[in-house]
Amino acid sequence: MKATLLLSVLFFTFFFNTNAQERSLFNGKDLTGWHIDVPAMDKDPNLRNPFIIRNGLLVSLGEPQGHLITDAVHENYRIEIQYRFAGKPGNCGLLLHASTPRALYGMFPKSIESQMMHKNAGDFWCIVENIEVENMEKRRGPKENWGTVDGKERRIKNLTDDSEKPLGEWNTMIVECLNDHIKVWVNGDMVNHGFHCTAQKGHIALQAEGAEVEFRKVALTPIKKLTE
Template sequence: MHPRRRSIRSIALGLIAAALGAPAALALAADEAIDVTEGGEAIVLLHEGDLENWTVFVDPRTEPYSPESSTEGIFTVEDGVLHVTGERFACLTTTDAYQNYRLVLEFKWGETRWPPRAEAKRDSGVLLHCVGPDRIWTKSIECQIQEGDCGDFYMVGGTSLTVGGKAQTGGRFVKTTDAEKPNGEWNTIEVVCDGDRIVNIVNGTVVNEGTASSETAGRILLQSEGAEVFYRNVKLLPLDR
């Protein structure tokens, strides 16, 4: 069980969204987010054989599409490993919002790529502090997961961040160094979210650090963007202060 239950209002939002057939509930406000450090316990987000803590959204503009088959097979979990086929532009988003945590996960690239990115860099992403309705690029701060670009910041949906003394709304901040392992090997991504500060760490190397984030709490999202990718050991840890 999470260290702090969601508020009655947040549960009501989810029930309303489900009743209306919405793809997912609206994001929880910052004052409703689970404070992982305050709770003092690790939260395992990816369990052995299910996606209990996640909602699925598939971009209806990608083919083939029907309400009955929109989520089938894109995200599957076996022996604690999440397999993302990448065939459709889609995303997994946590049902709860979080703040003040160290996100730790491992990923590795698969072999398959799909149009329109069959010849492009393999691409995915971890979107932090997601607010608003589910989209492939929900309003958030993204820690980029892409071949050669792991740890870049993207300010999605009008969010802002300050990196190296430069404040910016939207766009990208490139990582300071490339710490990604060769394709096929597992990489460890850590993202420290401490108030309005975000630090991206790739395989133990700090590659990007931002402050004055316009968002400080929200849901967490994993993307399917035309490339096969695997995730495992996805968890949130309290900050060591």
């Protein structure tokens, strides 16, 4: 009885402390705490910024393509984003452990992507970083094709086919980055679990990748290392 009570108290304490530490990365007013990297704006700085605030929402307009990147570097955290494709379905992504800018195709920073593309949410994409999963050859293809750069098999398919909400409804993606593990949930379903990640900290980025996406929540909760 005492042991059960103690476990309950410890769980409640952990739960309370974890939730008390959650903080929004988006203030609903402007892009404070973020910076953009949009290659096309190098040649024409008058191009429209693809990341805007509209009706209290953070919106990725999709074009011109690029990334919205946190100023801060983050390590060992849980991030929750609530997003939807309000119009046409398309592509977008949440980049984790982002570092060297424009490391791939002159566009994508070195990172691990948690895919948000409609009907593919939760796929991993390796962008000059690598991560492993169970059943790698089934989910990534023949081993000889694996890699993290152009021409290599960089996609690792998620575990489910029906975790996303219908087009226009809000989805919740939660990603936990802890030590060299990354776990992804979409609307409560665990859709991916990677390990032996080649990076354990970095910036967080959202993409403008051709489709308009609305975000109503982008919140981060620090978590302690397993060894602590």
